[in-house]
Amino acid sequence: MFWRGVLGYLPVNIAQGVVGLLTIVLFTRVLSPEEYGAYALAFSALSLTQTVLLTWTEAAMARFFAARAEDGRLPDHFATLYRLWGACALATPVIAGITLYVLPLAAPMKVALAAAFAAVVVKSLTKLSQERRRAAGEVSGAALLDIVQTVGGFALGLILALVGLGGAAPLLGMGAISLLCLVFVLPADLGRMRGGRFDHAMARDYASYGAPVALSLILALVLSTTDRFLLAAYLGEATVGVYHAGYSLGSRTLDVVFIWLGMAGGPALVAALERDGPTALKSAAREQASFMILLTLPAAVGLALVAPSLVELMVGEALRDGAVAVVPWIAASGWLSGVTTYYLLQAFTLGRRTPMLIAAMAVPALANLILNLLLIPRFGLVGALWATTVSYGVGAMAAWALGRSAQPLPIPWDTLAKAGGACLLMAAAVLILPSPGGILELILKASVGAAVYGGVALGLNIDGLRGKLSGLARRKARPA
Secondary structure (H helix, E strand, C coil): CHHHHHHHCHHHHHHHHHHHHHHHHHHHHHCCHHHHHHHHHHHHHHHHHHHHHCHHHHHHHHHHHHHHHHHCCHHHHHHHHHHHHHHHHCHHHHHHHHHHHHCCCCHHHHHHHHHHHHHHHHHHHHHHHHHHHHHCCCHHHHHHHHHHHHHHHHHHHHHHHHCCCHHHHHHHHHHHHHHHHHHHHHHHHHHCCCCCCCCHHHHHHHHHHHHHHHHHHHHHHHHHHHHHHHHHHHHCHHHHHHHHHHHHHHHHHHHHHHHHHHHHHHHHHHHHHHHHCHHHHHHHHHHHHHHHHHHHHHHHHHHHHCHHHHHHHHCCHHHHHHHHHHHHHHHHHHHHHHHHHHHHCHHHHHCCCCHHHHHHHHHHHHHHHHHHHHHHHHHCHHHHHHHHHHHHHHHHHHHHHHHCCCCCCCCCHHHHHHHHHHHHHHHHHHHCCCCCCHHHHHHHHHHHHHHHHHHHHHHHCHHHHHHHHHHHHHHHHCCC
16 A cells, blocks of 8 residues: 555655745745745744644544444544534634734735635645545545645746735635635535434544644644744844745755655555554554655755755745755754654554654654744844754654654664665765756756765665565556
């Protein structure tokens, strides 16, 4: 199931990667630093609202689908979840009204926030549909839904930005395309409730599982967004725009790979545990962790190595200078965050010990808040970068230590050590290359780095890499 998902979600990964980079290239040029900062803050508000109110239902859809399929209660599953979701969604306009009325914000910021709140409900409802498809193993359906939202939301947002809607434009585009997707997918999804009933015991189980997931994700958002709000308070929205440009370039480049692996890996781990037990889970988890390290560690190191030429090519001139300093730190933070989110924290959801997620995320969130309050006033933007990287490192250690008592997942230390050694050789080769600047430097260093790392990894046959690549090639060539 994992490898089928890896192949099936590859187009999604490509679309998200291309759109993520184009978002930085075009929006940092079309929007002013202040408008880009308003977009960054409003998007953070969107993420926080969705997480507080609705993400727990999305998590329950993903985690309990396999169990309800096994006991034949899928109609009850859908009836219970959709009604729970509807009750929570009603709070969104209330929160939006209070926020927009109470906070003394400039008009452009209020418009961006209004667009964010409007997008929350439709994005979450579409996410429920997508999680159902992922859990059911409907790779092509889930992938198509993701691609349409990603590409369509970006394209419409860009058009709206070009006609002058400022920081609200990307959010309006995102919400409008999600609404269009619902026209096609929602009737069939609601039809799955037919014959089902709202089950109070099931609802309690879902809430007891999902609420800690949501709270842990709120803490994760605190971890990832505190720096933006503090930078805005101390240094202004333009600094937030600079930070967000570099942060997005660093994190988004890695996120698309981690999200891709997570799309395939999460359902596969749940299926292995539910159907075949802990032994099968251990084998599947080790395979996933090894592949994740082999793919993402060189990506993070390579991103840090090519940061100057990448920023020169991708980021608008007004935000460029500050963004160069951001990318290497966020490459390190992004890798730690990805491994934590898409592997180490799976221990708590697999073991249904989601209250422990709160403790695992509270540690780095608190560290991040304290470090940002201490470092931003004294060191400015650089202080925020230091705080972020240290906090994600603390979070990875906390997740690993606490996860051992929830559902132990293997750590392939041998793979990590060998991949790290290959990355050091890659870095040595890249650092001795000339730096002509621009796209020529980016192509030169990226191609040499990839060739060196790939040659070393294949030569050492790290974690049986040659056999796995051959298996993937055969699976891809097999007729549908």
